[in-house]
Amino acid sequence: MKRVLVATGGGDCPGLNAVIRAVVKRAAQEKDWEVVGSIQSFDGILKEPTEIKILDDAAVKGIHYQGGTIIGTTTKGGPFAWPVKNKDGSWGSADRSDEMIRKLQYLGIDAVISIGGDGSQKISQALYEKGLNIIGVPKTIDNDLSATDFTFGYQTAVQICTEAVDKLKTTAASHNRVFVLEAMGRDAGWIALSAAIAGGAEACLIPEIPYDIKKVKQKLDTRFLKGKGFGIIVVAEGAMPKGGTALAEESTEVGNPNLKLSGAADRLAAELKVAGVEADIRTTVLGHLQRGGIPVAYDRVLATQFGVKAFEMVLEGKFGQMVAYRHPQVVGVPLPEAIGQQNLVDPKANLVQTAKGVGIAFGD
Structure with a gap:
């Protein structure tokens, strides 16, 4: 059985649950794939004990119209800047990315789908450069990622x-x-x-x-x-x-x-x-x-498209890319292109x- 891990990072956003559900629904059609979720972005992997949950049909039933994310999210820390309390009581940070990748290997994770905005996708690119099989899914209510026409939320x-x-x-x-x-x-x-x-x-x-x-x-x-x-x-x-x-x-x-x-x-x-x-x-x-709240129909549809495409990119081995909507197609773009420039008015x-x-x- 192969395993794909899903993580939601950064601020919460209407439509996150619809992406998670779409990944699970699409993966279920392959029979030999299991989907797991990391609680509060990558913190679930880094914490002891590990905080992950199996995402199956029962876990995602009816979540596409719910706001927030059933696996939680966070804007703090991360694998490259894990908060560490110094002896003098002050706080610093530590790079735990190599440790996290080893732990993912131990858990039998074959690929990661990281759902997040600009900051999260910069982390995705850095992890990909370290050899992690990772796909990004854009998420931001600000619509400020230039690689995609729109972001859900x-x-x-x-x-x-x-x-x-x-x-x-x-x-x-x-x-x-x-x-x-x-x-x-x-x-x-x-x-x-x-x-x-x-x-x-x-x-x-x-x-x-x-x-x-x-x-x-x-x-x-x-x-x-x-x-x-x-x-x-x-x-x-x-x-x-x-x-x-x-x-x-x-x-x-x-x-x-x-x-x-x-x-x-x-x-x-x-x-x-x-x-x-x-x-x-x-x-x-x-x-x-x-x-907060219930995502509108447009965001549910776009989020579902992103989730299905993300898993299909995993199947195709198109790692180091982010899902993007470029009317009328949903495509994959290299992560450096995805995070290279903001979409400003x-x-x-x-x-x-x-x-x-x-x-x-x-x-x-």
Whole structure:
């Protein structure tokens, strides 16, 4: 019996369970393959005792419409940076990648399917270079991987953000307020941009187009007459004013050195007040609401396509590659290509021009 191990790493994302289910369903057709899951990414392999679980039809029954991941995930540590507590009480890290590969061999793992975003796929490439048979599956609600047209989870995040715009419009209109809605998007503004168009926001501020607060105010001024009116601004968490930077603070979590972005909406509200906006301004931060809940149908379909393709690439021995959607095909691309460049919003892109065509301001 051959064994393929599935791991989900990085932030959670709607559609992860649909990928896991698809891998199991496809593997079951081969009769001589067993699927196992590593609990909380590769941590399940590195921990003592080992934390893995058999993934069979019973384990994945009905999980395709569930949010999250049944095998857990983590943004901390990993095989190349395992947290280690020093004698003086401080924390450092250790490279346990060789140890993990030996353990996988001991467990009879013939191949690994790693489901994750940019950081996870960089780990996949490093493990492949060490000789591990590994296939990557792209996962990020930010849709910021350039090797694939779309990543699953993105459409669900856009739907959640759009519904928030819809709801805020009614309360904003009732009280003649301006609402600033903060969406996820560290470097890429895709969620904010799509939700602003779908929800009919007055302004959309994204990392790729630094904004001039005076121009944002000018747009809001057109929405108010004798104090009556309302306005909705969708701002990505990584948005920044011209000449400024995104608001971020260094994480203090052990094994998670990434910067944490927060405060874009509150900063914008304060800037608008200083600029002279007289209307009452309120902020709403969606945060992890965009990651949770039931995936929309599009993401379930795409995730299922990715899971089936990933296992078929294992059968074909196409290791060191990541599954990608390139309309209308689902294909494999080399991992270096997959992680080589981010998929950012081009300020001249058609979607931006569409937004401007319906009057959405970007503050540029």
